[in-house]
């Protein structure tokens with residue numbers, strides 16, 4: 312049963328009214344993408360062979376490393392084939408003229424996508440970004456039977472004037488993809504219960520379901536942002552999964568969740584360390600409080616009792632003081648039973664000064680770097696912070712020795728864009744995936 316009902320939001324939702332999630336139109340539109348080979352690999356090839364070099368040679372201010380960190384008007388020239396046009400519109404947010412779009416979509420699909428707010432009409436062109444329309448990310452799911460492409464509808468990564476910032480849904484980032492990679496290693500068998508907490512677009516839960524399609528698995532999707540759940544529920548239906556078998560719950564961490572036990576908990580909590588300032592723009596999906604650990608602490612505090620005996624929690628997050636981060640996780644668990652594994656990439660560890668400089672720039676230099684550095688050192692649990700890094704964590708309910716796993720990837724020489732991630736990421740490369748499979752057993 313679906314426990315989620317869309318609250319009345321004064322927000323641009325998916326559309327008003329929402330698409331009928333039982334309608335065959337969802338299949339039609341999904342087929343439109345898949346029959347035009349809108350896959351992660353092909354989109355990446357396009358990025359590598361055309362878009363990235365074009366943008367680099369023209370020095371247009373985008374390093375081309377991302378599916379979506381684009382500048383819309385610059386990719387217009389290459390949209391020739393239906394595949395390229397779909398990619399330009401839904402992945403790069405390019406401006407495309409009305410007749411070109413009509414020729415690819417056909418008028419019925421065109422009207423449908425307009426009504427669902429996947430695209431938005433302007434007087435001469437259609438512009439996806441800046442308009443309340445959505446991005447569609449193609450995720451390859453390596454299922455046991457055959458590879459499939461999941462289509463993940465989410466928001467664009469930049470501020471949208473139509474959308475209060477805190478309700479924006481997280482675009483697919485390399486952290487989102489890393490958690491998918493980690494969860495692909497975990498097979499749990501039939502009739503199991505999975506919880507995707509901080510689900511956003513639902514990418515990890517959906518990846519898990521498609522990856523284990525032969526099993527009966529129920530996913531409880533949980534998020535604080537009701538709009539995220541609305542998109543998540545759409546994505547479940549869009550990917551031809553039976554949403555009546557899953558639940559969609561608005562909850563501040565575990566506070567509204569009655570189900571006590573799970574076999575797998577998936578979690579990518581908001582983890583950006585953001586010192587309190589008066590002008591800051593809050594993102595539900597990014598802001599982890601002064602040291603980045605606010606939500607993570609709440610989730611870990613109950614995680615052991617929310618796992619079945621052989622259950623695991625898989626998390627991607629940033630942690631301070633990487634060399635003792637396994638001990639920090641142990642503290643957050645409240646010294647309960649269990650086993651902690653933390654994996655990090657050596658090259659990705661940043662000093663707190665480097666971290667503060669980059670994050671502060673991202674936020675528009677709201678405060679000085681010095682203030683930022685002192686602002687992110689606030690937590691009593693953590694005390695003084697020397698560095699930070701993105702880590703993958705596995706917490707098992709069964710007793711075992713805690714471990715910290717360092718991956719030295721030499722990734723600077725390796726091209727790691729295989730997944731079309733927004734940044735190069737060693738754990739998304741082949742060597743990194745092999746490392747994870749070995750250490751996170």
Ligand SMILES: C[S@@+](CC[C@H](N)C(=O)[O-])C[C@H]1O[C@@H](n2cnc3c(N)ncnc32)[C@H](O)[C@@H]1O
Nearest residue numbers: 487509510511534535536563564579581595596
């Ligand atoms: C980093 S995003 C991850 C989204 C998605 N799982 C992904 O990987 O793309 C964090 C998500 O946590 C949600 N969130 C933030 N604070 C929360 C809280 N206290 N309880 C539940 N969800 C929360 C945000 O709305 C956002 O969707």
